[in-house]
Amino acid sequence: MTDRNISAARCGLTLCHDCGLLTRLAPPAHEALCPRCGAHLHFRKPASIARTWALLIAAMVLYIPANVLPVMYTSSLFGAQRDTIMSGVVYLWTSGSWSLAIIVFIASVAVPMLKIIALAYLLLSVQFHSTRQPEQRARIYRIVEFVGRWSMLDIYVITVLVALVQFDALATIKAGPAALAFGAVVVLTMFAAMAFDPRLIWDTAEERHVHTP
Ligand SMILES: [Zn+2]
Numbered sequence: 001m002t003d004r005n006i007s008a009a010r011c012g013l014t015l016c017h018d019c020g021l022l023t024r025l026a027p028p029a030h031e032a033l034c035p036r037c038g039a040h041l042h043f044r045k046p047a048s049i050a051r052t053w054a055l056l057i058a059a060m061v062l063y064i065p066a067n068v069l070p071v072m073y074t075s076s077l078f079g080a081q082r083d084t085i086m087s088g089v090v091y092l093w094t095s096g097s098w099s100l101a102i103i104v105f106i107a108s109v110a111v112p113m114l115k116i117i118a119l120a121y122l123l124l125s126v127q128f129h130s131t132r133q134p135e136q137r138a139r140i141y142r143i144v145e146f147v148g149r150w151s152m153l154d155i156y157v158i159t160v161l162v163a164l165v166q167f168d169a170l171a172t173i174k175a176g177p178a179a180l181a182f183g184a185v186v187v188l189t190m191f192a193a194m195a196f197d198p199r200l201i202w203d204t205a206e207e208r209h210v211h212t213p
Helices: 048-068 085-094 098-127 134-149 152-166 177-195 199-211
Strands: 013-015 022-024 072-076 079-083 172-175
Touching: 048 085, 048 098, 048 177, 079 085, 085 098, 098 134, 098 177, 098 199, 134 177, 134 199
Parallel strands: none
Antiparallel strands: 013 022, 072 079, 072 172
C-alpha cells in the first residue's frame, strides 16, 4: 500500500464539515460530535448514494415537462403563441439569432442532460465498485460541480429572451409551466452534485489496492 492510497478515513481521521477541525474517530462513529463546534461528524456524507439518486431521479422526471410543456406564452397583435424550449431554439435559429439559439440550446437542453448523465454514471460506477479511471471520474465530478455554480446562466438566458420580446412594445410574455420545471431541474441537479461524496470514487480504488497488493 503506497501513501497515495491511504485515506484519512482508514486512519480514523475525519474533518468537521462546519469548522474544518481534524478529529480522530473510532469507526463506526455515526453519533460523534465535533469537539470544537458540536457539528455531527462522519467519515463520508451519510447515505450519499441514496440521497444523490433521489435528487437525480426527481431531476430526470422534471426534465420531461421542462422540455415538453410550454416555457413561455407570447401574445401580440398578430396572435398568441406558446413555445417550448426547443421550439424557442428553432425560432431563434430560423429568425437569424444563431448565437442566441446555440446559447439557449446549450444552457437549457444540453447542459442539464449532460449533468444528469454524468451524475448517473458516477453513481453507477461507485455502486458497482468500479476501479476504472478514478482520475477521470474525479474530473467529471469537478466539471459537474463547476457547471452547477454557473447554472444561473439558464436564468440569464430566459431574462435575455424576455427582454428581447419586450422590445416589441405591443407584445407580452408570460412564463409557462416548463420554466418552473426547468428551474427545479437546475436546483435538483445542483443539490444532487452536493449530495454526492466524491471520496467514494477513491474508496473503491483503495479497497481494491489493499485486497490485491
Ligand atoms: Zn467543527
